Structures are given as structure tokens and as C-alpha cells.
Amino acid sequence: MPSYDEKYAFLEKRVDALRTNRTGDERQTDGQVFDKKTLMTIYDFMTGGVIDSIHYPISTGKEGNVFYAENEDKEPMALKIFRTSTSTFKRVTRYIEGDPRFKGVAGNRWKMIYAWTNKEYRNLQRYSEAGIPVPEPIAFDKNCLLMEFIGNETGPAPQLKDYPMDDPTEMYDEVLSFIIDGWQDAHLVHGDLSEYNVLIQDGQPILIDCGQAMTNDFFNAKDLLARDIKNVNHFFKGKGADVIPIETVIEETIDGSKDEEEESEEE
Numbered sequence: 214m215p216s217y218d219e220k221y222a223f224l225e226k227r228v229d230a231l232r233t234n235r236t237g238d239e240r241q242t243d244g245q246v247f248d249k250k251t252l253m254t255i256y257d258f259m260t261g262g263v264i265d266s267i268h269y270p271i272s273t274g275k276e277g278n279v280f281y282a283e284n285e286d287k288e289p290m291a292l293k294i295f296r297t298s299t300s301t302f303k304r305v306t307r308y309i310e311g312d313p314r315f316k317g318v319a320g321n322r323w324k325m326i327y328a329w330t331n332k333e334y335r336n337l338q339r340y341s342e343a344g345i346p347v348p349e350p351i352a353f354d355k356n357c358l359l360m361e362f363i364g365n366e367t368g369p370a371p372q373l374k375d376y377p378m379d380d381p382t383e384m385y386d387e388v389l390s391f392i393i394d395g396w397q398d399a400h401l402v403h404g405d406l407s408e409y410n411v412l413i414q415d416g417q418p419i420l421i422d423c424g425q426a427m428t429n430d431f432f433n434a435k436d437l438l439a440r441d442i443k444n445v446n447h448f449f450k451g452k453g454a455d456v457i458p459i460e461t462v463i464e465e466t467i468d469g470s471k472d473e474e475e476e477s478e479e480e
């Protein structure tokens with residue numbers, strides 16, 4: 214069994230952020246993300262052949278960072294590392310406690326953040342199986358989630374907010390379909406849908422940041438649905454798209470899934 218120092222030396226060769234030629238500020242941020250437990254999780258991914266190397270940070274946020282990583286075939290992946298901080302714990306708790314899929318996870322900060330990582334993985338799987346374009350989930354362990362990289366050789370895909378649209382109404386319809394099909398086919402409501410959580414790859418929108426998505430039987434699901442539609446309508450209205458009134462979209466979303474239930478009862 215290699216010692217911690219030996220493992221660290223192994224990691225240093227493969228994780229760009231661990232090299233010493235970095236500024237004080239950068240190292241401080243890295244220290245918060247790459248705590249000992251996280252490093253050991255990454256070590257396991259590497260020795261398990263899932264990740265080969267970790268390169269630049271795509272995004273650094275309060276609750277986690279997303280890194281560009283590669284597998285042994287040098288194929289790109291995105292690695293999202295959740296910070297195991299008290300603030301992350303506080304934010305995610307209600308979403309975990311309200312989700313029947315995570316019964317029994319309570320109190321413990323680590324357990325809660327691990328459940329959160331698992332939850333985002335499962336939500337991505339569920340969206341993907343329902344045909345909604347999301348990054349394909351690849352693996353997860355502890356606070357680390359590995360998924361398909363959205364972008365190309367020149368870098369990560371831009372967020373919808375920074376993307377110059379030719380036809381805002383067409384894009385609006387596609388993003389709206391994430392809400393409607395998400396509810397009807399994946400039985401999920403995203404809960405944080407905005408121009409920040411949609412990436413554009415080859416002109417096509419892709420839904421990301423699915424950790425807080427709840428099943429549509431959650432007591433608060435309709436409020437989350439209304440909020441998602443409101444955010445999306447607000448953004449697209451500002452871009453000159455023909456937006457559909459919130460109430461109409463809500464009805465279509467919820468009534469559409471009723472039809473589906475009635476049909477399957479008749480069968």
C-alpha cells in the first residue's frame with residue numbers, strides 16, 4: 214500500500230493544479246478544493262483507469278470547481294468537484310432531505326455532500342435516458358463527478374448567456390422542451406434553469422448543473438417548475454423571442470403528463 218506521500222507524488226505528475234509553479238492565491242484555492250479526501254478519490258479514479266490526467270479549471274465557484282480532464286485515450290471529460298464546506302452542506306440539505314431517493318441521509322456533512330454528488334449523477338442519467346441533452350455521466354465517487362466534456366478542441370462550450378443567437382425563438386423552444394420533456398419523460402424538474410446552466414455546443418443547447426433537480430412528485434415541484442419557466446421566459450423575452458405565457462407552459466407541462474398517465478391506464 215503506497216504511503217500518502219507516494220500517492221501525492223503520483224498525483225503531482227497528473228494533476229496540473231498540484232505543481233509548485235503556482236501563485237499563492239491559486240494554491241490557496243486549490244487547497245480548498247483538493248483536500249486530502251478529494252485527492253485520494255482522484256487517486257482511486259486514476260489507478261482504476263477512469264481518469265488519466267487533470268488539466269485546467271473550466272470554472273471555479275463557491276461550492277465546487279469543474280476541471281478539464283482526460284482519460285487514457287486522451288479523450289476529454291469534465292470533472293466536477295464539490296467543496297465539502299459548511300456552506301455547500303447548508304445549501305444542499307433541503308434538496309436531499311426532500312428527495313425520496315435519498316431517505317436516511319441526514320445530518321453528516323460528508324454523507325450529505327456525497328449524496329449530492331450521487332444525486333447529480335442520477336439526475337443526469339435520468340435526463341439522458343429520457344432523451345434530454347445533458348453531459349453523459351461517466352462515474353462518481355465521494356464528492357467527485359465525472360461527465361462528458363461539453364465543448365471542442367478550442368475549449369469548453371459557452372453558456373447560453375454569452376452565446377449570440379441567430380434565432381432566439383427557435384432556441385427558446387428547444388430550452389422550453391427541456392422543461393416540458395424533463396417533467397413528462399424524465400419526471401424531473403430542474404429547479405435552477407437559467408442562461409447560466411445551458412451550454413451551447415455546435416449551436417445546440419445542453420442542460421447542465423442538475424444536482425438540485427427534483428422528481429416531479431416533490432411537494433414543491435410545481436413552484437420549481439414555475440420558477441424555471443419564469444427565468445427562461447425572462448431571458449428570452451429580453452432577446453426578442455416570442456415567449457409563451459408562464460401559465461400556458463405550466464398547463465401544457467402538467468396536462469401533457471396527465472394524458473400520458475390516462476393512456477397507460479387504458480392499456
Ligand SMILES: Nc1ncnc2c1ncn2[C@@H]1O[C@H](COP(=O)(O)OP(=O)(O)OP(=O)(O)O)[C@@H](O)[C@H]1O
Pocket residue numbers: 271272273274275276277278279291293348360361362363364369370372409410412421422423
Ligand atoms: N460537462 C461540462 N463540460 C464543459 N463545461 C462544463 C461542464 N459542466 C460544467 N461546465 C462549466 O462549469 C460551469 C459550472 O458548472 P455547474 O453549473 O455544473 O456548477 P455550479 O454548481 O453552478 O458551480 P458554480 O457554483 O461555480 O456556478 C458551467 O457554467 C460550465 O461553464
Ligand SMILES: [Mg+2]
Pocket residue numbers: 409410422
Ligand atoms: Mg451552474
